[in-house]
Amino acid sequence: MEGNGAAAGGTRRPWSICRQSAGAPLAAAGSMSIRAVLDRVFSAVDASGPRPVLAIGNGDPTASACFRPPLEAEEAVVEALRSRKHNGYSPCVGVLPARRAIAEYLSRDLPYQLSRDDIYLTSGCCQAIDVMISILAQPGSNILLPKPGFPLYESRTMFSNLEDRHFNLIPDRGWEADLESVEALADENTVAMVIVNPSNPCGSVYSHDHLAKIAETARKLGIIIIADEVYDHLAFGNKPFIPMGIFADIVPVITVGSISKRWLVPGWRLGWIAMCDLNGILKEAKVDKLIESYINITNDPATFIQGAVPQIIANTKEDYFMKILNLLRNSADLCYGKIKETRGITCPHKPEGSMFVMAKLDLSCLDGIQDDLDFCCRLAKEESVIVLPGSALGMKDWIRITFAMDMPTLENALERIKSFCQRHAKLEA
Incomplete structure (x- = not known):
């Protein structure tokens, strides 16, 4: 029996997978x-x-x-499973009834109506973030992230070679965004700024006035807003939750969210991307096509959870x-x-x-x-x-x-x- 080259006294190249630099970006991002x-x-x-x-x-x-999640949500999942209608693959963008239900759910708080075609289902909000960072990561581009902020954004930008620039949130002003630092950080290569509201990790809720100022700043700079609203409606202080999408006539807004927090089911992994694009700027830039193309090569949320979504939203009591x-x-x-x-x-x-x-x-x-x-x-x-x-x-x-x-x-x-x-x-x- 023939041995390998090294065993036979010959020489061979080192195994490529053993090169320490190969996984360095992933290891750094994961840490x-x-x-x-x-x-x-x-x-x-x-x-x-x-x-x-x-x-x-x-x-x-x-x-x-x-x-605990509402009983209505658990019953919706059981019904979806027992129907045997949701055991196969789903369309890459998500099943139609779930997309329609989420469009209607988000539109309750907006002065306009989202359509099913504005919604892309993801495996939790984390995948929604992954999709958006990945499609924006063009050579030489940068993105503005809040500090403090959810570290997945920074991990994903590092892994995707998208430069991150951090604008401060001001503790003594209710963790409002320092918009002067936003303007100072942005340049012609800035593709977006991220807003997390209600805030992880700060526990803050932005007022209508502050959100309007954020929208005007982004419009002035010519950058889109990624609005992380995974904690939508979990506002229990003096300020109500206001979605960034109400300012879509001023600036294009990509909203990412999920059922994880409001319904207390983070393990169900059902999230979404919603394009709030009243002026057609995102579609003109073919952002919708980029989202769909990226989703085509990634995993989908479980089909039976998608099947349950319309009933989860419709049946959960106030x-x-x-x-x-x-x-x-x-x-x-x-x-x-x-x-x-x-x-x-x-x-x-x-x-x-x-x-x-x-x-x-x-x-x-x-x-x-x-x-x-x-x-x-x-x-x-x-x-x-x-x-x-x-x-x-x-x-x-x-x-x-x-x-x-x-x-x-x-x-x-x-x-x-x-x-x-x-x-x-x-x-x-």
């Missing part, structure tokens, strides 16, 4: 994900400790029994949504109040939407804590509490806390954080 950072924090937990781990760093509320908003409002109030009691952490803005709050670490009050990652790892080791380091979101020496959980667990976690800060407090002179 920036929230999951990767939280895994690092989790690794600091003392597994032999007597207390359960309390995770208030991720964005999955389904770990708490009080955050009192279900009000119940969830009340739960979020109460837990946000608890979180904000407990942070105010804790020396070494400050919260510049009370959360008004989504499921998160950003809190700033005052390291001058904490003895021996080097930065936000050090804080989170020590907290995990000493108190078995997991929070997300702000550096994962572009905000060094901040932390993100998720308050979408049952009140006793949240209160327990926040009390442990308070104890941790007291134990590490510097003695006052």
Whole structure:
């Protein structure tokens, strides 16, 4: 039997797959994900400790029994499965009844009517982001991203060789976008700016006035807006949720969203891209064709979930949504109040939407804590509490806390954080 060249004393080229540089962009992008950072924090937990781990760093509320999808949504999925009409492949852009239902759902909040042809179904909002970043990633182009922001955008731009430029969100102004920095960052190669409203990670909800200013700024710069509205309608403060699409007569808007958060089913992986294009600018640029072409070479959301969507939207009662908003409002109030009691952490803005709050670490009050990652790892080791380091979101020496959980667990976690800060407090002179 013949051996390989090396075994026979000959020489051969190194295996190409072993070259370290081959996967470098993917490895770098993957290391920036929230999951990767939280895994690092989790690794600091003392597994032999007597207390359960309390995770208030991720964005999955389904770990708490009080955050459950509506019965109507579950029944719609069962009915779709038992109908045996949704066992095959779906069209790449999504099944027609689901696209029509989502167009009607989004149009409730708009001064015009979206059509089914404006909607493209995706495997969750994450795939919607993937699609948009991929089709915009032309050589030499750049995109404007909020800081702090959802790190998937930065990961995807890095992997796609699309330059990201970060504009600041201003804590003392309710995390509004710094539009002066937007104008300073944009140039002729800027293809879009991203707005996340209601905000992950800030818990803010933008006013009509601020959204109008964003639209006018984008129009002035000649760039489209990608409106990440995955937390649409999860607004429980003084400001209602207003979709960016109402300004589509001023600027082209691509809205990305999903049923994941409002219906509390992140694992069902049903998202969408909606083109809000009253002036036909996106279609003239053939963005619709690019979206369809990219979706043609990617995976589709599960067909039976698509089949259930019309009934999920039609049958879910308003009192279900009000119940969830009340739960979020109460837990946000608890979180904000407990942070105010804790020396070494400050919260510049009370959360008004989504499921998160950003809190700033005052390291001058904490003895021996080097930065936000050090804080989170020590907290995990000493108190078995997991929070997300702000550096994962572009905000060094901040932390993100998720308050979408049952009140006793949240209160327990926040009390442990308070104890941790007291134990590490510097003695006052």
